[in-house]
Amino acid sequence: MEKGHPQRGISVYSYEVLLGKTMTLEDCFLEMYDTGATCFELLTSYIENYPNPTTKWVDNYWRLCEKYNLRPAELGHWCENHLHRGPALSDDEIVEQLKQDFRLANLLGFRSLRTKITCVNDLCDPEPGWQRYIEKALPWAEKYDVRMQNEVHGPTTLHTPHIRDEYLDFIRRTGTQHFGFNIDFGTFQTKAAKGLEWMDMGFDDPTLPEEIVEFLPYSWTCHAKFTNMTEDFEETTIPYREVIKQIVDHGWNGNLISEYEGPIRFTAESSPESFGRAMDEIPEQIRRHQIMMRNLLGY
Amino acid sequence: MVEYHSIQQRGFHNTYDEAGNINGFEFRFVPIYYKGYWFTQCRFGNVVVDGEVFDRDGLIFEYDGLEYSREELFDLNRYWQFREPLIIKARKPGGLSIGYHEVALQFGWVMNYNGGPELEADGSGLGNTIFPTDHKRRMLLCR
Numbered sequence: 001m002e003k004g005h006p007q008r009g010i011s012v013y014s015y016e017v018l019l020g021k022t023m024t025l026e027d028c029f030l031e032m033y034d035t036g037a038t039c040f041e042l043l044t045s046y047i048e049n050y051p052n053p054t055t056k057w058v059d060n061y062w063r064l065c066e067k068y069n070l071r072p073a074e075l076g077h078w079c080e081n082h083l084h085r086g087p088a089l090s091d092d093e094i095v096e097q098l099k100q101d102f103r104l105a106n107l108l109g110f111r112s113l114r115t116k117i118t119c120v121n122d123l124c125d126p127e128p129g130w131q132r133y134i135e136k137a138l139p140w141a142e143k144y145d146v147r148m149q150n151e152v153h154g155p156t157t158l159h160t161p162h163i164r165d166e167y168l169d170f171i172r173r174t175g176t177q178h179f180g181f182n183i184d185f186g187t188f189q190t191k192a193a194k195g196l197e198w199m200d201m202g203f204d205d206p207t208l209p210e211e212i213v214e215f216l217p218y219s220w221t222c223h224a225k226f227t228n229m230t231e232d233f234e235e236t237t238i239p240y241r242e243v244i245k246q247i248v249d250h251g252w253n254g255n256l257i258s259e260y261e262g263p264i265r266f267t268a269e270s271s272p273e274s275f276g277r278a279m280d281e282i283p284e285q286i287r288r289h290q291i292m293m294r295n296l297l298g299y
Numbered sequence: 300m301v302e303y304h305s306i307q308q309r310g311f312h313n314t315y316d317e318a319g320n321i322n323g324f325e326f327r328f329v330p331i332y333y334k335g336y337w338f339t340q341c342r343f344g345n346v347v348v349d350g351e352v353f354d355r356d357g358l359i360f361e362y363d364g365l366e367y368s369r370e371e372l373f374d375l376n377r378y379w380q381f382r383e384p385l386i387i388k389a390r391k392p393g394g395l396s397i398g399y400h401e402v403a404l405q406f407g408w409v410m411n412y413n414g415g416p417e418l419e420a421d422g423s424g425l426g427n428t429i430f431p432t433d434h435k436r437r438m439l440l441c442r
Binding site: 013016019020021022024043044045046048049050051078080081082083084085086116117118119120121122125129265268269272275 | 300301302303304305331333334335337340373378380381382389409411412413414415417418420421422
């Protein structure tokens, strides 16, 4: 099999603690450019005046993409149905929300979506009935040329029952090319990150690197999650070398998006000193992670 | 750009009626969270200043130049933009004294993931967020 050539990217979410406080969107683009990343993930929340951005904002967005030579990879959005008091949204109301985000993704050049479906517990078991509205939305996803991806996020693993019993079953039953998985690399995490020892994410039974292979055909963009990068460019909790070897050896050409979720995001606002540390630490952690990915990928 | 705190000192001052009399105070609030919200999923608690409670149903919330009560926010199908301050106004004849004040606010929201469904689907609680709902800051009032 021909080796894969994943594209290195960064999620603007990684800078969220600083965004709008000490960094503009253009500052994020400049940071991303500095790392050699070629693509990025945006969240709908970072679109000014979402869900109705002005033409001026959209024009400036494309100016940033061009100036910093960054390609839109994934738009993170939400498929939430409990937004009001009382009953949940109807299927048709949810589909309207999805259509709105599909149109925006298309306008802004995104072909992947990270679609957060309503869940009912810590393990992210989806609320029963999700298949109805996602299936109704498929023709619209096709029209706007976007792929909804459920995020497999720790403590969910690729062997958590709903992954196969619900999501994979749905993909195979419908034969769709417009629904799949964003596999968040936190699912491979084997131990708690320094400073996040209190966070139990099922580290005793993580996804094994080889498990990803079966899911690669249904994945276009993955979150290269990280929580702690050392000065010599190693991630201390996730077996990156093994995971990247699997995806490259199996010919995956998707987007590999650095997503930083270090402990600083829980404490940054606790004191001026802590926020000051975040201002240095967050961009530096992301730079270290991009260097690690460059070292592993060879480009 | 906003301050790194959730409760903003920038915008903290007494308010005046048309006759020029102080009738209350206001401050701005920016959630500490990575995304924006639909106002319909937001849940507000009371404001407390130096121990004095200002009931949530007496508060006025100003967004994008328009004022709303807590009840009206439940039906406001608008997106609370990321990092966009919400102005919170409380009625207090004579206002707050010039000097330092400890200002607290409870704010929660209805999450659709990371936990179980909202327990108070009537909107009476602070939603089902797993993140802290208590916000507090000591601020200096000048006028």
